[in-house]
Amino acid sequence: MQESILTTRNLTKKYKNIAALSDINLELKQGEIYGLVGKNGAGKTTLLRVITGQTFATTGEISLFGTTSNGALNKERKRIGAIIETPSFYSYMTASQNLEYYRIQRGIPGKYCVDEALCEVGLSDVGNKKYKNFSLGMKQRLGLALALMNKPELLLLDEPINGLDPFGIVEIRNLLLKLSQEKNITILISSHILSELSNLVTYYGFINDGRMVKQLSNEELSSECTKYLELKVGNIEKMTALLETELGYTSYKIKPDNTIHIYEYLDQPAKISELAVRNGIDLNSINLKEMNLENYFIQLVGGTSNE
Amino acid sequence: MSSYLKSEFYRLIHYKWTYLFIGICSVLLLSSNIVLAVVRSTDSSFPYATTKFSFSNAYNNMPIVFILCIMLAIMIFGNEHNNHTMKNCVTYGIPRGTIYLGKFLVQIAYAIIAFMIIIGVHILSGYLLLENSGPKEFELLIRTSLACLPFFIFGLATTNAFVFILEGVGSAVSVSCGIMLAFPLICNLLGMRFQAFEKLGGFLPWNIMSSIEYNQAEHTLHMFWDTATGFRNCWVFGIIQTVLIVGIGYLLFRKKEIK
Numbered sequence: 001m002q003e004s005i006l007t008t009r010n011l012t013k014k015y016k017n018i019a020a021l022s023d024i025n026l027e028l029k030q031g032e033i034y035g036l037v038g039k040n041g042a043g044k045t046t047l048l049r050v051i052t053g054q055t056f057a058t059t060g061e062i063s064l065f066g067t068t069s070n071g072a073l074n075k076e077r078k079r080i081g082a083i084i085e086t087p088s089f090y091s092y093m094t095a096s097q098n099l100e101y102y103r104i105q106r107g108i109p110g111k112y113c114v115d116e117a118l119c120e121v122g123l124s125d126v127g128n129k130k131y132k133n134f135s136l137g138m139k140q141r142l143g144l145a146l147a148l149m150n151k152p153e154l155l156l157l158d159e160p161i162n163g164l165d166p167f168g169i170v171e172i173r174n175l176l177l178k179l180s181q182e183k184n185i186t187i188l189i190s191s192h193i194l195s196e197l198s199n200l201v202t203y204y205g206f207i208n209d210g211r212m213v214k215q216l217s218n219e220e221l222s223s224e225c226t227k228y229l230e231l232k233v234g235n236i237e238k239m240t241a242l243l244e245t246e247l248g249y250t251s252y253k254i255k256p257d258n259t260i261h262i263y264e265y266l267d268q269p270a271k272i273s274e275l276a277v278r279n280g281i282d283l284n285s286i287n288l289k290e291m292n293l294e295n296y297f298i299q300l301v302g303g304t305s306n307e
Numbered sequence: 308m309s310s311y312l313k314s315e316f317y318r319l320i321h322y323k324w325t326y327l328f329i330g331i332c333s334v335l336l337l338s339s340n341i342v343l344a345v346v347r348s349t350d351s352s353f354p355y356a357t358t359k360f361s362f363s364n365a366y367n368n369m370p371i372v373f374i375l376c377i378m379l380a381i382m383i384f385g386n387e388h389n390n391h392t393m394k395n396c397v398t399y400g401i402p403r404g405t406i407y408l409g410k411f412l413v414q415i416a417y418a419i420i421a422f423m424i425i426i427g428v429h430i431l432s433g434y435l436l437l438e439n440s441g442p443k444e445f446e447l448l449i450r451t452s453l454a455c456l457p458f459f460i461f462g463l464a465t466t467n468a469f470v471f472i473l474e475g476v477g478s479a480v481s482v483s484c485g486i487m488l489a490f491p492l493i494c495n496l497l498g499m500r501f502q503a504f505e506k507l508g509g510f511l512p513w514n515i516m517s518s519i520e521y522n523q524a525e526h527t528l529h530m531f532w533d534t535a536t537g538f539r540n541c542w543v544f545g546i547i548q549t550v551l552i553v554g555i556g557y558l559l560f561r562k563k564e565i566k
Contacts, residue, residue, distance in 0.1 A: 054565040055564040073400070077398065089395075090318065102314070105311055105399075106401075
């Protein structure tokens with residue numbers, strides 16, 4: 001059985017009378033990559049800030065590596081690496097000076113870990129460039145280097161690929177996958193680039209208005225995100241009748257946008273088009289479609305996404 | 308705590324204002340001695356080119372050093388909230404008490420080093436450039452500096468506390484000035500009518516440091532720290548008020564949200 005790394009029980013955070021988090025329950029098992037999905041202001045960052053001790057929960061409990069008391073939590077936080085909101089460093093110091101400052105502060109032995117961390121995130125050649133002159137992508141990489149410097153067992157990453165170029169995104173994604181696979185590091189990642197999460201995450205938590213709406217594994221999500229054939233024809237009634245009588249299809253839906261979604265025999269689009277042509281029905285298009293993470297999320301939280 | 312202190316010193320070493328602050332203050336004091344020496348070289352009857360005049364200028368102006376403590380605390384630590392760097396420490400599980408006291412201790416250490424260098428430059432340049440008036444003024448300067456040291460620490464503690472509690476540097480400076488400068492003056496005014504305020508005002512650093520009186524008849528200065536009791540009281544009042552403000556600051560910072 002996998003060890004539980006992080007658990008929250010009925011975690012609630014209120015600002016005056018407004019609940020930023022309401023009864024959040026989540027559990028991260030060792031080696032998992034947990035994707036926290038939610039609109040802006042849904043409570044993702046607040047949750048990460050409560051976990052890291054930047055702010056305090058109004059009610060509820062956090063368990064980190066099996067401990068729950070406040071003093072012990074602080075000790076266990078030394079096993080965490082985190083980027084919460086934007087990375088923050090001293091503007092007048094270079095990348096290695098900033099990391100050296102935190103290395104000394106954290107009592108991490110051996111100066112080599114600074115170079116190692118910089119190398120790992122692709123910042124080994126920034127030289128004496130001051131942090132204030134860094135691009136957003138470089139700042140993000142330095143934030144990740146700091147998060148990795150203490151060889152964490154749990155990584156908490158709040159929108160870690162913000163500001164990265166496409167190459168940077170792939171690099172960081174591969175790095176996170178490597179860390180998870182080779183070092184069995186547990187990762188909690190929030191991102192608004194949902195397509196990136198789907199390439200990485202093993203477990204999802206959907207958060208909306210401070211509430212955990214749904215949690216499910218990647219496999220469960222895949223089964224919920226079903227594939228279907230989208231059919232656009234001139235005469236919907238005649239076509240559906242033919243699908244039933246001629247081909248024996250029963251699993252289909254007629255959508256408000258005058259399309260037919262067929263959920264079975266997905267490998268037989270030729271048969272359908274032949275049926276339409278043979279019966280004189282105008283066939284405008286026939287496409288294999290799949291509900292992706294984005295559509296699933298929008299459907300789950302309702303309305304349109306503002307990410 | 309020791310790791311935290313080491314890291315803060317590492318940061319200070321890489322901060323240009325660490326050097327600029329000491330440099331600017333030293334140059335200002337040095338230039339005052341140079342001006343005196345230059346004037347004497349052009350006018351041999353000029354009576355103020357002496358260490359007595361130069362050093363008395365320094366010990367008569369300790370309230371300025373008190374105000375400089377606000378600047379120093381802001382300079383070393385004021386941008387912590389703007390940089391959002393404190394969250395990196397909290398996230399790693401460094402206790403808030405360590406952060407709060409660590410910054411304060413580093414400020415004290417830096418302030419003492421800076422003060423020693425600046426006043427050292429002033430004394431040395433005084434002896435090198437001006438007429439030596441004897442050891443009395445030098446001793447008075449050292450005694451005044453030592454008596455006012457706990458008040459300077461109180462100044463740092465007050466600014467440090469409000470920089471931690473309030474996020475804006477401007478608000479922290481305003482509140483610190485209010486407590487360190489305006490409150491004693493208000494106490495003095497109210498003290499004219501209410502005895503309790505008069506007594507309270509007598510404990511406050513600003514009032515104590517500003518209480519230097521010149522005795523016309525004897526041509527002597529009277530200072531609060533002239534006597535052993537007065538000197539001891541400077542330390543007792545300074546320490547009590549520092550502990551109070553550090554404690555209040557910590558209690559409020561303990562529950563503060565770090566952004």
